[in-house]
Amino acid sequence: MAVTVAETQPATPALSAGMASSHQLHQPGSAPKPLPPTRTFKPSDFTRVRTLGTGTFARVCLVRPASATVPLEEDKNAEVYALKILKKTEVIKLKQIDHVRHERAVLADVAGHPFITNLQASFSDRDRLYLVLDYVPGGEIFSYLRKYRRFDEQVARFYAAEIVLVLEYLHEKQGGVAYRDLKPENLLLDKDGHIKLADFGFAKRLGYKDDRPVETYTLCGTPEYLAPEVIHNKGHTTAVDWWALGILIYEFLTGYPPFWHQNPIEIYKQIVEKPVVFPQEPQISDEAKDIIKSFCTIDRSRRLGNISGGAGRVKAHPFFHGVNWEDLLSRRQPGPIIPPIRYPGDAQCFDMYPEDDGKGDVYTAELANKYDQYFEDF
Numbered sequence: 001m002a003v004t005v006a007e008t009q010p011a012t013p014a015l016s017a018g019m020a021s022s023h024q025l026h027q028p029g030s031a032p033k034p035l036p037p038t039r040t041f042k043p044s045d046f047t048r049v050r051t052l053g054t055g056t057f058a059r060v061c062l063v064r065p066a067s068a069t070v071p072l073e074e075d076k077n078a079e080v081y082a083l084k085i086l087k088k089t090e091v092i093k094l095k096q097i098d099h100v101r102h103e104r105a106v107l108a109d110v111a112g113h114p115f116i117t118n119l120q121a122s123f124s125d126r127d128r129l130y131l132v133l134d135y136v137p138g139g140e141i142f143s144y145l146r147k148y149r150r151f152d153e154q155v156a157r158f159y160a161a162e163i164v165l166v167l168e169y170l171h172e173k174q175g176g177v178a179y180r181d182l183k184p185e186n187l188l189l190d191k192d193g194h195i196k197l198a199d200f201g202f203a204k205r206l207g208y209k210d211d212r213p214v215e216t217y218t219l220c221g222t223p224e225y226l227a228p229e230v231i232h233n234k235g236h237t238t239a240v241d242w243w244a245l246g247i248l249i250y251e252f253l254t255g256y257p258p259f260w261h262q263n264p265i266e267i268y269k270q271i272v273e274k275p276v277v278f279p280q281e282p283q284i285s286d287e288a289k290d291i292i293k294s295f296c297t298i299d300r301s302r303r304l305g306n307i308s309g310g311a312g313r314v315k316a317h318p319f320f321h322g323v324n325w326e327d328l329l330s331r332r333q334p335g336p337i338i339p340p341i342r343y344p345g346d347a348q349c350f351d352m353y354p355e356d357d358g359k360g361d362v363y364t365a366e367l368a369n370k371y372d373q374y375f376e377d378f
Contacts, residue, residue, distance in 0.1 A: 011330040028069075041123045041132065046083060049345060057090030058201075059356060062135060062347050072345040080345040081096070081120060084131040088375065089361040093130070097374050099201050099220070104131065104377060106177055106203045113333055115166045117198045124378040127363045136196045137347030138189030139340030145184050149255045153285060154337045156252035159187070161323050162195040165247055168311035171238045176206045176213050178237065182244035183222050184251065193335020206237060213237035223264040224257040228298045231268045242305030242314075246295025250276065253284055258296070272298070291319040 014240045051074060053060050063083045066070065091100050105118035121132040141159065145151065151159070163182070170177040180202040188196040202221060206214045215235030229242035230344040251257045258277065259270040276296050276323055278284050294304035294317070301307070305314050315325055327333065339349050 016226070027039065037210060041121055041129065041130070043125060043128075044080070048083075049080070049356055050347055051084060052347065052350045054353050055164050057094055057096060058084055058086045060084045060183070062345065064345065065077050075342055075345070076343060078344040080135045082117075082133045084133060085356075086129040086131075087360055088124075088127055088363045088371065089367070092371055094368065095266060096201075097371070098149065100129065101374065102204045102378065103200045105129070106174075106200050106205060107133075109205075109337045110174060113166065113169055114329065115162050115195050115197060116169075117342070122378045126368070129375060135345075136188040136198070137344070137346055137349060138191060138193070139186050139342045141187040141189060141195070142184035143349065143351075144189070144337055145252065145255065150282060151176070152251045153253065153288060156249055156288075157309070157320065158336050159252065160245065160249050161325070161328055162246070163187075163197070163325055164311060164320075164331055165325070166195075166239075167241050167245065167305070168314075170203075171241070172310055174205070176208055176238055177203060178216070179203050179207050179241050180221050180247055181225075182241055183225050184248070189337065189342045189371045191339060192331065193338045194331055195335075213239075223267045224259055226268070227300070228272045229300060231272055232245050237306070239300040239303055239306035242295050242299075242303055243300075246292045248277075249290050249295070253288060254279060254282065256368050269334065285319075287317070287319040287321070291317050291351045298316055363369055 013214040025344065045066055047066050047068065049062040049064060051059060051061050061083045062080060064078060068075070068078065069296070070078070070129060072080075072315050086100060086147060091097055093127075094358075104119075104122055107117075110116050111119050117136060119131060120134065123130050123132075123185060127272060145210055170179055173185060179200070180195070186199045190196055190200050204216060204218075215237055217235055219230060221230060221235060221240070221244075225244040226340055227236060227240040230240055241355050247257055247259075259267050259268065259274070261267050276293060289305065297303040304317065309316075314320070315323070341349075
């Protein structure tokens, strides 16, 4: 599994998609049931069913309202959510305060997009921060890619097209939000087989100045997917997401990323020095090769998605010939892979993880006095 790097901290295990956020099971065409907007929540309002995933400073659990009495596997109308729990001491120690604040703010702004996990509420107690998200029962695309080894071009095109719509929304309709961690582990499938982009821990609203995207300098992301400008640390923009989409399409079609090594430093060298090379098997169409190379262009001023026309130029690429973008956004057809979901709270598509043992550094009164001001939005 890929690792994630952030700030100047050592590389740490990435928080995978199933660990980040999820989508509530609901009928096609209907919206997930929203939580009361004016209510203040506390951990005891929810019953934890099981852990969906863990990261360095966060854990995501499948939860249901504490008032629920029907056994989950028998409740066809169960309310279920993904509760992301972040320990304040770990957030502080790993210098993730800004990332956590950006994550909550961006999620609140993008709530409701059909291909993004939906933030229902956030709250905090003395020791922890909580994000209540819709539960996406299908699990990570990473798991399906591992199962099938690779996707055929039609399947890869479907997922890539839904991601294009997400990036268009984040970059062009949300004032320059860079996602910065696109990879199979952060893509979930809902019960109808559509993508839900999860884990906005590295997302940041960059904005624009004089019609030019504002640059940021934080080293964050996953080594195999980092754009060259991130590695060079000369400032990066939303263009990094289009590079990552090129890497992702390559991995969809072959089962592995174009740049890989056990040592992340060697991966960085490959990214900045070597072109993308395609295997003889499996065969990849000329259109797919061209869009991958157009995304994985070191000069971001020539990178597809970042050039004049933006996402519109991406949609017009021959690789996406035949895609009905309006139908896709409206979710009029199910996805190519339908997860085996038996009931709303079914978690069989997620790996098993040990439950929280309650251990960890104490969030002292001294820490609270110094840092609680940064967590007021929760």
